[in-house]
Amino acid sequence: REAVDKAVQIADAARRFNECGRELRRISEIISKIEKAEKALAECRKKRNVHVAPDARSLKVIRKVIKDRDDAQLRIDASLITLEIVPHKDGSVEVVSGETTGFMPLKAGTPTQVHGSPEVVAEIPRLARLRAWGPVGSVEEHREARAKADKKLKELTDPFGTSDLDSLESVAEKGKELDASVAEADTKLQTLLAGRTLDEFVQERNTFETTSKSFLVTYPDWGKTAPDTDALDAEAEDARLAFITRVENAEAAWDKARSALTAVSGQKETLSQRLEDSKRRVTTLREKLSELTSDGKSLEERESELLRTTMAWQSAQTRLAEIQGQLNQYGDEPVAVVERLEAQLEAANQESNQAREQEVREEARLEGLSAQGPYSALVMTEERVAQLQQEVRREELRVEAIRLLYDTVTACRSEAIAAVSMPVETTATKTLQRIAGRRLGRIQVGETFEPSTVVPESIEEAVTLDNLSGGEQEQLYLATRLALAEVLGKEERQLVVLDDVLTATDTGRLARVMNVLEEAAQRLQILILTCHPERYRGLKHATFFDLETLIA
Template sequence: MRLHRLKLRDFRGIGEREVCFADRGVTVVEGRNEAGKSSMIEALDVLLRFRDNSKSSAVRAIMPSGRDVGSEVEAEISCGEWYFTYSKRFNKQPSTTLAVHRPKPEQLSGRDAHDRVDEILDTTVDRVLFDALKLLQSGTDPALTDLSSAASLSRALDRAAGGGGLAGAEPDSVVPPDSVVSPDPIVSEDDNVLVDAVAGEYGRYYTLKQGKPTGELAAAASRAAVAGERYDRLRRGREVLDDDIERLREAVSRRGELQRAGELARADQERVELAWQAAQAVLSKAEDAARGVAHRQTALTLAERVMNERNDIRQRRAVLCTEAAELDEQCAQALEQARLAAVEASGLEGELSSAKEILVDLREKVGTARQALRRARLTAEVAELTDVLDKLAGFRAELDTVDGELATHTVDAEVASAAQALAHRIDVARGRLEAAAATLRVETLGDHPVTIDGEPVAADGAVDVDGAVDVDGAVDVVADADRVIEAAGVVRVTVRRGVDTQALAEELDRLQWSAQTLCDTHGLTDLSQAAARAAARTDLTHKRALICERRDGLLKWRTVAEIRDWRDVVRAELEGLPEAEAPAPDSIDDLVAAERAQADLVERAHTAAIRRASESSALTDRQTSLARRRERVGKQIDELDDRLAELVFALPDDEARAAVDRARDDLEEARAAQTQFAAQAAELDAAGIELRREQIARDIGHGDAELDAVGHLITELGTKLEMYRSEARLDEFDEAQVEWEDACAGLRRITRRAEAAKLLHETLTRTRLESRAKYADPFTRRLDQLGAIVFGESVRFDVDDDLNVVSRTVEGVTVPRDALSGGAKEQLGLISRLAVATLVDEADGVPVIIDDALGYSDPDRIAAMASVLTEAAHDAQVIVLTCSPHRYAGVRDAHVVTV
């Protein structure tokens, strides 16, 4: 399988993107974090796994946030003889399209397209291997998953372990997968024929992948199940028929019982009805007596009300006469008090007018004095603001000077730290180079001049060459580069730099170039000046902060423009004030005190005048109110006198009292009659007779309803039994029973054959799996070959029967895999996948997908892993997703895509 192109639109945070992958070799897809690199692999999985209308959470999660649009994925894939373009739209207006380009053109859509792609992938792609060769940022163990069901790898290891190819290669030789020789046909052909025959027989009864019943076994089981269902259905019908016969017998018996019970209930109803009519006659007389008592009670109440009304009128008239006398006395008192209050209010108004004239004169004097004081205060404020502006101008000049000096000091703490770290790295690199390179000692013995790289060596051993050291009249020179030692006219010795020191020298040159660049950028002669320059910048920064603090203390959250504008406002206000002589502070205080005292006096006089006038008005209003109230009381007395005269004229008091006595006697006679009839009704128990009458009526109704229901049931059951006899269901039941027993016998026969085939298939499969131990040898050799690039030529791996790495041995030291560091585990996981990819035949191969791996690897290991990727990519398609492109910069001939 090869992935040629992948196109996404509206997939999570990806608007639209199309990436083309190299058919062979390494494709590096680089981009920042959250650029959607991992989403591309997820999109491929969603495309191949889910239908376009799937409601899975994985499909709903790909919808872009905040937009109601469909997510589209399109891929161009080749596998086996097939080459096709496959696309889907999810979540919104779902659709699926498939365009097959080879071996013959096809265009499908919808469910047919999805099923067709599943069929192609099932026949040409090892999905277990496809999932195993992904190394994603899942945070889990990067070890290979179980590959026991990877058919393509099993075929490759079968051939490699069968005597050809890798089985006969030397342990340290590199044998590419396409050079594996086919196994001996005599040996493998018979085995394959037997395995295929057993698998074919097993496939007649079970599916090869999940072991579920199929073929003859599934058909026999289905036939037995269908026959069993038909037999059970007819058996349940027979049982229902028996139940209906029994129900019909019970219904006929129940109908007879209900008819007899109904006759007895109607006889009881006639007896109870006669007793109920007699009780109703007595109850009617008791009710008439009760109504007579109510009428006489009403008459007595009316007679008593006439007498009570006359007594109430006489009592109310006496109370109103007393109230009228009191109101006359209160009106006279209120009139006198109102006259006295009006006189006092007039005197207070005169005193208030004199006090106000004195207050106005005092306020004019205080205003003149305050205006003079305001002019003096504004003059002082203008002077203060002018002084602040002058100081701020000085601070501005000081800040400009400091800023100018800071512009020439570009070395801050961060640059100084970087310079210190770079100097340390240069010392370390120089020490490693000197430790790895040869050291030459040159000592002049005669008169012939000696030069090193063209520089003369003095008699005391001094020479101007980088890395030269004087030692007791001789000079030691480190061969970190090609060195030429020459005695003119006698000999020239050229010392070549060792191959193993080339990388160290290049590293030192790179660091020195970085140091020179940093010095040139910041105007330093060497890295040692960075600390002093940083300290000087710190002092200037501190000085600037102090100036800003003093300036802010003067500004007080204002700006210079605001201070200047406020000074202009104060100055304009000062110029608008008239010239006036400032009074003495003591005289102003005296005037203000006198003004306040006079204002208090005016306020008190005004309050007293208003209060006395209000009292006078209130007393006048009270006298008016009392007079009106006295008038209303007089009218009420006259009305009561008129009403009492009318009542006495209509019925004198003696006759009214006699009417009350007669009504009371009549009420006593009516109550005696009511008591007599109530006792007779209680002896009859009319309520019990009524309840018995209602209960008998309900029983008769329920019995008639149940009798009707039983009659309908008898008719319904009789009809059903007649239909069952006419349809010959008993013969159908016997036929279904025979068919079910025959199907069960056939199922038992086929089951015995299926279990025998299953036992043989499982035995061969188990034997085949047990022989997989020998498969680990080709995989181990390929793993050793690729691992030697990273861990050294002495590396060896111990692999178990499931192709899991158990331990790693380097230079005789064995470390269990679980004890390896995170970086080593990650490197080993990637090497294992590349080893599997290179072992599998190209026709069975799948892409190796690596998502931001090597995050725990050091620079040397990253460079070595680049060589491993380059080596493995000759026989596989490798897709790398990374946010750190420098990790894979060493991969040769890589196809780089930036997203």
């Protein structure tokens, strides 16, 4: 037994050592990925901090200020008096009153415009003095509005180094891209952390390292070559079976010896009982012999008496045979014959009475039929029978038609459901296996195309959805809805609306769901309503809308 316990202990230690090694490698890989993700997140945040860009609200204010400035300029242009000169030959003109005063060159055939308010005065040397005026407008007010807009625009755009709207929008778009990169990097990091911290992973790795070293203290050879758990399990099992075999053989020998002892004890008791019975019979026979010999008769007298008794018995037997022969001549026993005849007579009397009563009833019925006119009633009855037979045939034909229609509709419906359900089950099963692995097996859908059961690969029987966790159920329903949409959307693109369908899914499977949604979006139009947009930041090509901002 000690050898068996030792073999089992070594096999169990080897199994735990290998599991510890696998977990150590897994944790180390996760830590490496977390460190890389933290580094990438830090770089993204650094780029975002360096990049100065207006947010949506600031950009909206800048657009309004530019619009106010342009509107003021338009009002200024509308308020100015314009004097246009088209000379026939080159020369010059002196602007006496206007926006810009002084001499301006004139070129033959080219229009030259002079602007001013409330009037424009220009003099062409040795030719004419021109004066133009119009309605008096508030041009100074518009100039103040433009100057105010220019000042506010400068205050708003100085931090960004440009007042060009296209450039500012480009900078803002770049900021959104950097924000998306930060969100994506943070989502990847949170997915790897799965609600834990890096220190917790490091502490878990140290624990596995300590456990692994403790095994190596007892089994130093495992540090060079990992133990073969299958071989050790086989050795432990062989030792256990050998021990069980020896125990069973010992128990069999013990049972055999015990059975033999029990049999010998039984035989002893039987022989003792038989000995006691024999002693009692001997005693009884002796008492009987004493009783028979107590009458004082001799042996010859007893033999003579026995001979007389035997002869009397034989004579009685002969007489009995003669009487029996005489009785046999009568056949059945007379008493029994009389009883049977009396019973038959009684039955005949009863039948006679019943026949008389039946005769009276039939006579009364015959008289009733004679009074009713039997031939007319017979004809009417035959017509009614014929009519009922026709109605029966019509109803039978109608029932057959209804049955045929029902069978046809049922068959068509079954074929239509099967034509859709089989592709849906196949596609949904593949999608679910990508998300949750092959453990859940194949999905089965009902007539309403809702998932009804799953058939795991480990067993052949269907399992209801109540046996699945909340996360597995919502992943199963998501896979089924996407599969149904793809089957129905083969001819044209379909819209799929998902309303917070991933509230119970863990971060590990959430990353796989994101890949599935990215691929499905190439064939379907997917709309996701959620209160947790951060869970979907991993979607690279998704467009996010904040409903509160849109409503405001």
